[in-house]
Amino acid sequence: MQALRKQDLLLLGLAVVFYAIVQGLLMADIIGPFWELNIVLVGINIILAASLNLINGFTGQFSIGHAGFMAVGAYVGAVMTVKFSLPFIVALAGGAVAAGILGFLIGLPTLRLSGDYLAIATLGLGEIIRITILNIPYVGGASGFMGIPRLADFTWVFFLTIFTLFFIKNLIRSSHGRACISIRENEIAAETMGIDTTRYKVLAFTIGASFAGLAGTLFSHYFYIAHPASFTFMRSFDILTMVVLGGLGSMTGAVTGAVLLTFISAALASYPEWRMVIYSISLIILMLYRPQGLLGDKEISLSIIKRLTGGDSRAEN
């Protein structure tokens, strides 16, 4: 158990070093604003992918309405800072809690559904959330919520991303997390092992939704605007793609997927006409070659890195 603590500290230390390097590069203007923006976007996408991974990858509940929860966080957070002049940290908590509560209320009835039926129901709920926002003039309706101050920066996003990753990792590596995974593996067996499957499905859904809300608040406070067009089902598909591409049920996979897709998208920005064509072709090819995702359900861990750098060429499979 001490080893676990030591590993966490090591990871945390590495994160701080990474932060210091990137922050240094940012301050020295070696990384320009465009790449800063994309690094921030990577962080937000990691939070989204990791939280969807908790629902889809670990608990095995096929949800494709994540953009809806992101929207709730984006708007609730913006209302709190713009209309009520609350501090950013309160808005972040508010966005996460609001999305979490909604996730709970939605999850309770819908998680009785399974498979494709759950998928279309969550997709529908995501759209209902978006259409509802579209019809609330108080938050700008179809024009979007404008004039949101840029309160989020690389530092906020980085540490909240790390927080999210540790939160979900620790959850997964506990008895509660194992309960979630057992639902994915075999719901009936999980139930006969004394696990309240409904409770854990709703729990995973609620936690996933609240992190999506957190990401949404960061998003709207980085881009100055919350707009319904940013939260369509295509956004949900994007997040799902990151998760599946990285490997369902792999934490490092979700991170890899988010990093890769965000950077591919940014790199293709100079070829607007071809961007989506290249993007879709790469998606298809990657899926054909690695249907289980880049990492499958494996994790990149320190021990694997050690083994690779240690010159031991034994492959893990």
Place this chain on the structure above:
Amino acid sequence: MDASSFLHQLVQQLINGISLGSIYALVALGYTMVYGIIKLINFAHGDIYMLGAYAGFFATTILKLSFLPALVFAMVVAAVAGIIIERLAYRPLRNAPRIAVLITAIGVSLLLEYGMMLFVTPQPRTFPAVFSATVYNFGGLIVNSQQVLILVTAVFLMVTLTYIVQKTMVGKAMRAVSYDMDAARLMGIDVDKVISYTFALGSALAAAAGVLVGVYYNSIDPLMGIMPGLKAFVAAVLGGIGILPGAMLGGVLLGVVEAMVSGFFSSTFRDAAAFAILIIILLFRPSGLLGKNIREKV
């Protein structure tokens, strides 16, 4: 609003709804068929519908074909496209996790949309009026002959498909593959061929829908398949995905709900209402209206 005018409105909205719903049904039939056989949510189905509409458009404008040959041409083009897509993108993933196939389907969908945009530009095209629309006025109730045609076509295709699936050899093979792919293979059924056939049929149906809708609304563009695709999926699930009459029922129901919400409530909540109905029905009938609730054998 007095009673007679209310009634008049109600009937007209019912007509509007059924006409809209028959379009959803037309797209949903192919959707549900592909799902029935290989349990794939083929997100690219709406884009095949778009592809069919463009094939029909070019057949009438460049090849100068008349309506029926153009329709057949579009169906053939879409069928070939369907077979190619299945062969290249889905078949290699037959034993992969279903979600990987789903992501591939999303990829194919984006590729069709934006690949098409490269070729034909994003500008909408107007479909030439290959057959004229007659507007009938029954004491103030208005019906367009094209609406009738679409509804009749949808019903006809539903009946034909049901016949094919229930009575013909290839239909029996389809059902066998749907029920148990491995067992079907052991029984000597060429599973790959059956799946190709299903895709061809489903895609041809989508193309037929695309051409009819192109003529009806008179405007086509590379992103025209997204919403109908999504709505058709909703319709298929509503009726019980994998069940042909379910697609018809789901489509018409969805259309009527949308028309009623737009007509008597507010058009801004139309799509939200459509999804809400879907979710409510699923909560009470988790396998859709006509779906059989299959209990997992323990």
Place this chain on the structure above:
Amino acid sequence: MFKANAKKWFSIICAGTLMAGLLAGCGGEKKPATSGTIKIGANLEMTGGNATFGKSASNGAKLALKEVNEKGGVLGGRKLELVVADNKSEAAEAANAMQKLATQDKVVAAIAPIASSSVMAGAAVNQSAKILAISPTASNPAVTVDPATNKVRDFLFRATFIDPFQGSVMASFATADLKAKTAAIYVDNSSDYAKGLAKFFRAGFEKQGGKIVIEEAYLQKDTDFKATLTKMKASNPDVIFVPGYYQEVGMIVKQARELGLTVPILGADGWDSAKLPEIAGASALNNTYFSNHYSPDDNSPAVKKFVEAYKKEYNEMPDAFAALSYDATMMIVNAITKANSTDTVKIKDEMAKTKDFPGVSGSITLNETHDAVKSAVIIEMKDGKQVFNKKVNP
């Protein structure tokens, strides 16, 4: 086993190389060059729901720069290059795209997005990078005037008139010329342009003593409007105002006429397209009117020349997006020439001074809030042809 691993490593290496390549692209020097190509950005809707409009606008801008380059460029023979960045029809992506244009591509000025919300999302980037952006079409007043502070955003401009003007022009036309007492509004709910027009039409119409009996909304890419039109018919308006874009408008007009709604239908510059009569049908469009920047029957040489050049280049008729984007690009070129420098602040200052600029869409003067002041024309559709009805001066 080797094969599986090779594949895996192949993917990892690909990903790694890609990222390394990307990171290597970061950074760079900042001095303005005094020779070589001058880059002008275009932050447009190249994919997503508004791709149609973005494509037209990028065509218009490209045509403009091509003409300028053929005449020998600017600042003593320097050529101009258009760098298009896709904002995916999303506001947040518009900020991203503007950031890329400003810092990666180092453009000296940019065409801002079509949609007002996207322009505003990118506005902060323009302000901090000190690079002007001019939207061809964004007509929401808040684009150039920050509603929070009521201050003009120095680096934001537009080549179009604003919603209040166009909305009130049509409201006056409805009450004064068409003698309408009641009106219905059917607004494109996914566009703040349309919503702005609806708001100002309502205000103008009610001010003149008219009554809005029903207001309904649709979304872009909708195709079936019959349910709402049936409802509208029941409330018996004298005119219907449909602010929106030609694709949906065409279908709305067609379906309205089919349902027996014969009253005049009014709209605004989003209607302007050669596609409109094709979609709606020539006869259905009779008795419809819309406001616009110019009339293609306009015999002015500028319009004729533009239409011909555009048709030659792209093999289709230009729409309002193409024309306004062409004008916006020419206004940037004009500002660069006047500034006689690629200093972005000087270019901005010159842009603000634009007066009586001869554009395709009319003579353009930018007022103190950076809005184009120009006359509007009202066009009547007759048998599928645009017919000049009247001209309204600001």
Place this chain on the structure above:
Amino acid sequence: MLKTNKLSIMFGGLRAVSNLNLDIKKGQLVGLIGPNGAGKTTAFNLLTGVYQPTEGEVMFDGKNTRGLKPFQVTQLGMARTFQNIRLFANLTVLDNVKIAYHFHVKYSVAEAVFRLGRYFSEEAEIEEKAIELLKIFGLEGKKDELAKNLPYGEQRRLEIARALATKPKLLLLDEPAAGMNPQETHDLMNLIRWIRDKFDLTILLIEHDMGLVMGVCEHIYVLEYGSLIAEGTPEEIKQNPRVIEAYLGEEVS
């Protein structure tokens, strides 16, 4: 320990189990047999709460289980295995067992996430207990293998081990010897007896292997077409003409 009263369930118009009366005493090792399709597994599903009975009730340890969900029944102390093995296939052998300890865990989600309080001590305890249990079943050497990679016989053993980890009072085994060779079956018989004594259990098992049933069970119920046709000691069952006709006769021919 377990008593059912006129337990019945209808599927459509079909009575899958009808008026089943069982009475199992603490510490007994009881068999439930019957021809294919007699409703044995359905009876298990009724007992464990997977299906809700149409009529009748289940009294377990003095409590009526009507309306309880399977996990609540398990928490009352009834564990089961499945005819078609239902392991958590992509998880390790150790994790399979750890999951079954879940409802005895006291630390909260917050404690797990922030690694506070009881998290470390309880996790250590779970690990220790799980390994202990695996040792009993001879699986401790394979604790880090994925459950799906175990040979068939070991998967069956793991499923029993996992069921025991819930600390049950009553263990229901659904065809534990299915697919095993005679040697494995013989070992299993000894194991079942041994765990009954070691864990102070009551065991109810469904089995097709008559040797195993007759050899290990003290009391046997026989089902046919959902109804109980006989009960008694192995000797009595062997002599019962109705049983021979309905079930054993079929095997002989």
